[in-house]
Amino acid sequence: MTGTSTRVSSPTLDEVAVLAGVSRATVSRVVNDSPRVSPEAREAVRAAVAALSYVPNRMARSLVTRRTDTIALVLSEPDARIFSDPFFASIVRGLNGALASTDINLVLLTARDEREQEKAGRFVRQGHVDGVILMSLHSHDVLPDELIAAGMPLVLCGRPLDDRPVAWVDADNCGGARLATEHLLADGRRTIASISGPRDMVAGLDRLAGYRAALSDAGHEADPRLVVEGDFTEGGGARAMEELLDRAPELDAVFVASDPMAVGALRVLHAAGRSVPGDVAVVGFDDAPVALRSDPPLTTVTQPLEEMTQVMIELLLAQVDRTADGVQTRVCPTRLVRRASA
Amino acid sequence: MTGTSTRVSSPTLDEVAVLAGVSRATVSRVVNDSPRVSPEAREAVRAAVAALSYVPNRMARSLVTRRTDTIALVLSEPDARIFSDPFFASIVRGLNGALASTDINLVLLTARDEREQEKAGRFVRQGHVDGVILMSLHSHDVLPDELIAAGMPLVLCGRPLDDRPVAWVDADNCGGARLATEHLLADGRRTIASISGPRDMVAGLDRLAGYRAALSDAGHEADPRLVVEGDFTEGGGARAMEELLDRAPELDAVFVASDPMAVGALRVLHAAGRSVPGDVAVVGFDDAPVALRSDPPLTTVTQPLEEMTQVMIELLLAQVDRTADGVQTRVCPTRLVRRASA
DNA sequence: CGGGGGCGTGAGAACGCTCTCACGGCCGTG
DNA sequence: CACGGCCGTGAGAGCGTTCTCACGCCCCCG
Structure with missing residues (x-):
């Protein structure tokens, strides 16, 4: 040529x-x-x-060292929504950042249905990677158990629903929700509603629990009218807000379990003629980029993504190097970011 | 234990x-x-x-077969925006679908900066994968040349700016833009503006070219006032629309080079009191999920994602199996989807 | 009844690397 | 001047596969 x-x-x-x-x-x-x-x-x-x-030649080298210097982030999520989740992009960036100083590579594996999950499991077990970080927002995968059984180093991104013996890292969702709700209480709000996340996601559950705990600590009685379940999307948040206004028109604050949902809620409140934060105070969760651009900018709860990804890598590499003692878990503190909506 | x-x-x-x-x-x-x-x-x-x-043990097997049965999709994109691009999610889904019947695995590699690009390049050249599909919306990476030099099977997702000897697959952006513009012309629109994509992206360039070609074929004179450059985001589309209304208030149609931008444009037109499609007809591009939910639902140009991903895999595997003759490229036909906005 | 041609099987050499071990050469010390 | 130790080096044995051969066996046909 x-x-x-x-x-x-x-x-x-x-x-x-x-x-x-x-x-x-x-x-x-x-x-x-x-x-x-x-x-x-x-x-x-x-x-x-x-x-x-x-x-x-990595293959030859790995054959003798039994190391591939590669770890996988597997996304075990049925729909493609995960990609549009800014939280996810931040995790990927954080992990890459945490690995930047090492010569360890990060590969992403997607597993939408059972079939793909099985394929991903096989890939991992065949020895392509040294360890796995599993991101599975919904519950009940077989993957974790399979990997544990195979002795594959594994760290979950997010607390699992059941108490399996597996390492995981999560943000303090409960504490963050509590922070948000307490902020609303301190602001003198009397009727604080909440748009929760889906009941089959731990993050949704924990945020709801934190909201309830804060109210109960403040002597408020639990009012089931005040909680509507959303699906973490903007559209879902809007629908939930409509329902809420319908059920409890007297509400003067809402703790929304995700920023996209909060943006949807803001839109509905706007349309209903309620001023924010004048009539209704709104606090979101996640500190997504959209929280800055919303009108008004969203007061929200931020997660220490950098720290979380760093810890995930640490826990994983400890398992890879067999220096891990027992199953480690870590909850990283969340923080309230005050902006204009509450 | x-x-x-x-x-x-x-x-x-x-x-x-x-x-x-x-x-x-x-x-x-x-x-x-x-x-x-x-x-x-x-x-x-x-x-x-x-x-x-x-x-x-895959390592041992690969050592002798010189095959890993793994291909990489590398995302060579500086910002994390790519993840939130629904187009991207569709590509991943399509590729996985195209590989479902095989025992070939797909891994994703992200390369935000030069450093990570180099890391990804090393990963690939070390023999972790049999081939690479490269998605790099902006121009000027070193990665393609590096991979070509290393003899690594490579298919680009999207036509490259320069005419390198490399296989690629792309939608017929030019033809689609032409379709959209001709539709507007056939509808009797006189003053057809366009919000284009960034000048450093081929998709942006091609769509602009198609728009211009259709107008010129119809005997319209090129009017630089009528084209404003956007950045493929909703916010950018809104800003561009404002500029357009300012420059040419008499316009009665807009061809917008992406659906998110079109949604932004819709919002601005709404705010300006123009009815769509009554006063102004709008056509988008991409047939993104958002095009269905917009008000009014967007007439847009759709790409045959399924076909494109299928072809990418075909071209790549042909290279892997050394049955490829020469550098193959393929342009897949686009189609106009008529909805309510034009 | 003998010979050829499958067909199922096993021995052993790769594949490209790492790692242990042993071996000279040079130094410093007694 | 002799001897122990360290340092740079090379030979060679793996790592867990695949793949090429060669070897019996049985069956079929002449």
Whole structure:
């Protein structure tokens, strides 16, 4: 084709060794930054590596080291919605950031249905990765148990519903909801409603629990009229808000379990002629980008994404290195971000 | 720990062979569905495999077969916006669908900055995957050239700006834009404006070209006032629409190069008291989910995502199997979806 | 009844790397 | 001057597969 001859396959350690005039072992040492190499040998190898544009064969290396230096983030989510979730993008960014200083790679695996989940499970068990971070917002996958049984290092992103013996990292959803509700109480609000998340998601449950706990601590009686379940989407939030206005027109505050839902609620309140925060105070959750752009900008609860992803990696690598003692879990503190809506 | 003894490492082919009372080769044959195995031997091996819950070691296998049965979709995009792009989610779904009937795995790699791009490049070149589908909406990555030089099978998702010798698949953006504009013309619209995509994205350029071509074919003179550049986001579309109304208040139609931008434009038209499609007809592009929910539902241009992903896989696998002749490219036809906005 | 052609099987050599071990050479010490 | 130790190096044995051969066996046909 062009002037340069195209090889069919990549050069091997042996070829580098021959070109550098040393043994395979020495080339390996240089490639792996072993200190026990003379400067001359190192230089010769470096030159040969560059000349052949040698790249070590990971398969061969992994076969002996039993390490792939790759971890997988598997998204076990039925619908594609997960991608549009800004929370998800932040997790990916955070994980990549936490791995930036290492030579560990992050790959994403999606598993929408059972079939794909099985495929992902096989991929993982075949030894393509050293460990797995599993993001599964809804409950009941088989994947976790399968991976645990296979002895695969595993960290869940988000607390599991049941108490399986598995490592996980989550934000303090309950505490955050409590913070939000207490803020509303401190503001003198009397009738505080809530748009909750789905009952089959732990985050939804925990945020609802925090809201209830704060109210009960303040001596409020539980009023089932005041809680409507949403689905974490803007449309769902709008519908829930309509229902809420219908059920309890006297409400003067709403704790909404996600920012997109809060944006939907804001729209409905607007349309209903209620001023925010004058008539109704609104607090969201997640500190999504949309919270800044909403009108008015949303007071919300923020999660320490950076810290969470960092911890996930730590817990996972501890398992990979077999230095983990027992099953570790971690709850990261959430924080209230005051803006204009409450 | 528990009753079952936990092994440190997974069983090997040899152990299965011993348990089944056959040789390593026979086990390999069974595992790989070779027909040349007696039913009895096959059954014995099956049982042994199940008993040990044996999973073949991919590293060892790949070392000899030089195949990983894995392809990567790399997202070479600076910001995280790509995740929230519904187009992207569809691509992932489509690719997974196209691979569902095979035993080929799809992994996603993100590469936000140069550093991560380099990491992804290394990952790929080390032999973790058989081929790469590259999605890079903006121009000028080094990755493609690097992969081509390394002889890595590669298909671009979207036509590249320059004419590199690389396989790619794209929608007929130009044709779609033309369709949309011709529809507007046929509707009797006189002053047809356009909110274009960014100039550094091929999709933006092509859609603009199609719009211009349709107008010019219809004998319209090019009017630079009538084109404002957007950034493919809703906010950007709104801003562009404002500018357009300012520059050319007499316009009676707009071809918007993406649905999110069209939604923004709709909002602004609404606020300006223009009825759609009465005063101003609007056509979008992409047939994003949001196009259905907008008010009025958006007439838009749809891309054959299913076909595109299917073709990408075909072109890629042809390269992997070395049955590809030359550099293949494919433009998939777009179609106008008539709804209420035009 | 003998020979050829499957067909099922097993032995053993790869695949490209790491890692242990042993071996010279040089230093410092007694 | 002799000897122990360390340092750079290379030989060679794996790692868990696949794949090529060669080898019996049985069956069919002449």
